[in-house]
Amino acid sequence: MTLQWQEQVSLKPYNTFGIDVKARYFSPAHDDQEVRQALSQAQQHGLPLLVIGGGSNLLLTKDIDAWVLHMASRGRRVLSDDGERVVVEAEAGEPWHPFVQWTLAQGYCGLENLSLIPGTVGAAPMQNVGAYGVEIKDVFVGLTALDRETGALRDFGLAECAFGYRDSLFKRNPGRWLILRVRFALSRTLHARLDYGPVRQRLAEQGVTEPTALAISEAICSIRREKLPDPAELGNAGSFFKNPVVAAAQVERIRAQYPSVVAYPQADGQVKLAAGWLIEQAGWKGYREGDAGVHRLQSLVLVNHGQASGAQMHGLARRIQADILERFGVELEMEPNLY
Numbered sequence: 001m002t003l004q005w006q007e008q009v010s011l012k013p014y015n016t017f018g019i020d021v022k023a024r025y026f027s028p029a030h031d032d033q034e035v036r037q038a039l040s041q042a043q044q045h046g047l048p049l050l051v052i053g054g055g056s057n058l059l060l061t062k063d064i065d066a067w068v069l070h071m072a073s074r075g076r077r078v079l080s081d082d083g084e085r086v087v088v089e090a091e092a093g094e095p096w097h098p099f100v101q102w103t104l105a106q107g108y109c110g111l112e113n114l115s116l117i118p119g120t121v122g123a124a125p126m127q128n129v130g131a132y133g134v135e136i137k138d139v140f141v142g143l144t145a146l147d148r149e150t151g152a153l154r155d156f157g158l159a160e161c162a163f164g165y166r167d168s169l170f171k172r173n174p175g176r177w178l179i180l181r182v183r184f185a186l187s188r189t190l191h192a193r194l195d196y197g198p199v200r201q202r203l204a205e206q207g208v209t210e211p212t213a214l215a216i217s218e219a220i221c222s223i224r225r226e227k228l229p230d231p232a233e234l235g236n237a238g239s240f241f242k243n244p245v246v247a248a249a250q251v252e253r254i255r256a257q258y259p260s261v262v263a264y265p266q267a268d269g270q271v272k273l274a275a276g277w278l279i280e281q282a283g284w285k286g287y288r289e290g291d292a293g294v295h296r297l298q299s300l301v302l303v304n305h306g307q308a309s310g311a312q313m314h315g316l317a318r319r320i321q322a323d324i325l326e327r328f329g330v331e332l333e334m335e336p337n338l339y
Helices: 032-044 096-105 197-205 213-227 248-257 275-281 310-328
Strands: 006-010 022-029 049-052 064-071 076-081 085-091 140-147 153-157 177-187 235-239 263-265 271-273 292-294 301-304
Touching (some): 022 032, 032 049, 032 064, 032 177, 197 213, 248 263, 271 275
Antiparallel strands (some): 006 022, 076 085, 140 153, 140 177, 263 271, 292 301
């Protein structure tokens, strides 16, 4: 296919915060050839290339003086199936939740806990997205990426991706690798991950005693819809801050003043704190300044009530960070990428 592009395109439809900024150049890429063409065009124009998928992990604070490439590739396929283990591959532009639903409809288990997460397949390994006890790395087999420096394709296995908490090799090298397609190892047998009490409780409320992968997915979807706003109705990027991991001694200092602190011991002796709990304790839940605010039901989610600019959203985030640091001595790190 031949690459199509436009100048001065509003990115409002392409980011879940609904921030209205313009891209100097904008083009969708439906296949590898168009990706390469976009790279070539950006170089010819002397511009950086910004690759976006579903725009669910972006905070755009100004007009983008770059060539913005929207990954619009589609396709999902079974690569191998031994009757139990099934390896599936999806193109980077595939919307994540419909892809998860497709795997469940085929009888493949493994992605059910990651239901209703916004974004695309290609963006999922960037963040090593996770929810309800499962992360991408737990079902990941490999991916194919384009080296933006050499133009060569490279296949990555699990170890090479250096996955961490909301982190990966690709996130740490944002200008190097462009993910084209991703492969997952799924199973025909359910190995249910019901570590989180709310999921077990919701299944019990629904009268499910022997959960299927689809039942777990439906339970998680219902929980997420209650807790998290729909970006189509209220602009947001999901969880805005990472849960901070701190030393155990620091948690004990916090617990001395706040006995109900929500904390999860880690294998390395450190402790993960619930960022949402910290923000709520500090009184930010439901806060609103103009159209920039904190969600009334989930303090980990910043929301755009309509016309907030990216700069206003960023300003609110920085004030929350400063307050949490002052109150608890804890630094919060933003999850969305800032531009």
